[in-house]
Amino acid sequence: MKRMAMIFMALVLVFGLVAVAGPVEAKTGGKLLAITFDDGPGPYTSRLLDGLKKRGVHATFFMLGQNVGNYPETVTRMYREGHQLANHSWDHSDLTDLSNDEVRRQINDTNQRLNRAAGKGTSYVVRAPYGSFNSRVMEVAGAPFIYWAVDPLDWQDRDAEIVKNRVVDGAYDGAIILLHDIHSTSVDGALAAIDILQDEGYEFVTVNELFRRRGKVLEVGESYHRCSPNGTDLGPVQKPTFSYEIVGDQLRVTISAQKGAEIYYSTENGNLNQESKKYTGPITITPPTIIWATAAYNMNGSRSEVVSQSYNRKPTKTPILDIQKNGQMTLTSRTNGAKLYYAFGGEAPSTSSTLYTGPVTLKPGTVVRACAGGEGYFTSESAGGTYSHLGNFFRDVFPKDWFYEEVDQAAHKGYMNGLGNGIFGPRKMLHRGQLVTLLYRYSGETVTKEEMAACTFKDLQPNSYYMEAVCWANARGIVDGYKDGKFRPNQNVRRQEMSKIFAEFLAYRGKSLPDGEGALEKFTDKDEISAWAAPYVQSMVACGLLEGNKDGTFHPKHGAVRAQAAVVLVRLAQLESTLPDAPVEEPEETVPETLTGIEETVPETLTGVEETVSETLTGVVEESQAPVVEENP
Numbered sequence: 001m002k003r004m005a006m007i008f009m010a011l012v013l014v015f016g017l018v019a020v021a022g023p024v025e026a027k028t029g030g031k032l033l034a035i036t037f038d039d040g041p042g043p044y045t046s047r048l049l050d051g052l053k054k055r056g057v058h059a060t061f062f063m064l065g066q067n068v069g070n071y072p073e074t075v076t077r078m079y080r081e082g083h084q085l086a087n088h089s090w091d092h093s094d095l096t097d098l099s100n101d102e103v104r105r106q107i108n109d110t111n112q113r114l115n116r117a118a119g120k121g122t123s124y125v126v127r128a129p130y131g132s133f134n135s136r137v138m139e140v141a142g143a144p145f146i147y148w149a150v151d152p153l154d155w156q157d158r159d160a161e162i163v164k165n166r167v168v169d170g171a172y173d174g175a176i177i178l179l180h181d182i183h184s185t186s187v188d189g190a191l192a193a194i195d196i197l198q199d200e201g202y203e204f205v206t207v208n209e210l211f212r213r214r215g216k217v218l219e220v221g222e223s224y225h226r227c228s229p230n231g232t233d234l235g236p237v238q239k240p241t242f243s244y245e246i247v248g249d250q251l252r253v254t255i256s257a258q259k260g261a262e263i264y265y266s267t268e269n270g271n272l273n274q275e276s277k278k279y280t281g282p283i284t285i286t287p288p289t290i291i292w293a294t295a296a297y298n299m300n301g302s303r304s305e306v307v308s309q310s311y312n313r314k315p316t317k318t319p320i321l322d323i324q325k326n327g328q329m330t331l332t333s334r335t336n337g338a339k340l341y342y343a344f345g346g347e348a349p350s351t352s353s354t355l356y357t358g359p360v361t362l363k364p365g366t367v368v369r370a371c372a373g374g375e376g377y378f379t380s381e382s383a384g385g386t387y388s389h390l391g392n393f394f395r396d397v398f399p400k401d402w403f404y405e406e407v408d409q410a411a412h413k414g415y416m417n418g419l420g421n422g423i424f425g426p427r428k429m430l431h432r433g434q435l436v437t438l439l440y441r442y443s444g445e446t447v448t449k450e451e452m453a454a455c456t457f458k459d460l461q462p463n464s465y466y467m468e469a470v471c472w473a474n475a476r477g478i479v480d481g482y483k484d485g486k487f488r489p490n491q492n493v494r495r496q497e498m499s500k501i502f503a504e505f506l507a508y509r510g511k512s513l514p515d516g517e518g519a520l521e522k523f524t525d526k527d528e529i530s531a532w533a534a535p536y537v538q539s540m541v542a543c544g545l546l547e548g549n550k551d552g553t554f555h556p557k558h559g560a561v562r563a564q565a566a567v568v569l570v571r572l573a574q575l576e577s578t579l580p581d582a583p584v585e586e587p588e589e590t591v592p593e594t595l596t597g598i599e600e601t602v603p604e605t606l607t608g609v610e611e612t613v614s615e616t617l618t619g620v621v622e623e624s625q626a627p628v629v630e631e632n633p
Ligand code: ZN
Pocket: 038, 039, 088, 092, 129, 130
């Protein structure tokens, strides 16, 4: 076996020195060379590293375990600068002369020394001293064996010029070049040869990179002396890239690398090795923080350079915007040290907007948006609001909204108070208790003690916002409850119920309502209107208080949102002034029986209703982010 290896080496020598050019194949991608240095590290290795660094060259170092401990810093530097560490036995014994245990010790002891730089778990290719190996040695070593294609005999002729010429003359695409960094002349000759070969268009890569770039996998139990061009060049390992998103006070950083590459990273320093953290998904950090990362197919010589990304800016909370009744706007920061900026007219605020220095008085009809930020801070999300034409402050109603004017009027007249803290909740579903409360406010009337006492619904909460309103409406025949004695104040009000309540209200106010014969014919879903509700819906549609949807539906069983209630209330005021008074007549038997029909048609839960806001009223803009706290309208 040893003899076979020697013959093989001789053949390689001949070809390596004679063959100036590589095989004549169609080539794509770079011309690659792997330059390797054996028997070190030694006193000239750091000078060699300087020269390689200057030339942007990555080499492979087949080192002797017994030498590694003498130059620990050199080996660490070698690793960090992207060179490949490799195993050349402990003491340069001919491995074929050794027992299995001795071979194993030669390899493992050296690996452990190399691990001090590269980290536990690193795999190292092996080059047998004297190129002497056999299948037993390869199996025991448990690693791919790397031979060479070009041998300039630099150990024999200690002459930099000769070494240079032999390397240059012997080089061909895909060749592995053998040198020894324990000779000063070899270091000089190698660097001089690199200069010439780089000019000829060669790229110097590690052994691992040479094979990876050509799509070849180094196998345990195999030996290699070159990697001929095969039309494949996967290119160098790309550096990882960073992106982030702000999550509260922290940043969520995503690191990306090219396909198949793993990412190793640290937030402590840039000395990454096999033992560094492996990236598995976004990292949450608190600035100021630096992240170092590298993309790797193999951390030992087949990876990108280590790149760092600093995150110095602090996440910034949205400022608090407030507008008083008199139009005085104040901004309050929620992030220490951040500056505040604002812009009018709905324009997105930025750090180029007007700097806030103190309260500003707004003209009615102004939309303002504000943000926090400045040097050292990310720019926050914006806070926005309207100081309305009628002097209301809305965080979630803007002049461009289809319901703006009606909401402004309903708020101005006191029919609707909003949900507190500037939040109107235009897209919140309207509850039965809320609708009755709106009508109560609209009427301007008060409820008597007797009426309160007569109000016996089982499910009313004393002292609740709707209590007086429900009793008032009940006493006037505007509402009645369900058969089971409940009123269900917190249930969404459906459009057909709303029709009845408004019709009863107008009747109570002494208005003559149109019969509206035939008014429902135009609705494609008229059959969904409950029998008890049809006369009310018909009448309310006929007088224009309620409308159908653009698509020809009425959606009698859908709920209504607060913005719709505002629109209807404003219409109600107009309608009251135009509808004729009803002739005074003996009151006939009143309604109760008709209303029992409601019972079976109102399901307990109307939550499905939420999404299906009637389409006529959906000129909808962005949803309010503000939390809505109370039920009171
Ligand atoms: Zn050697």
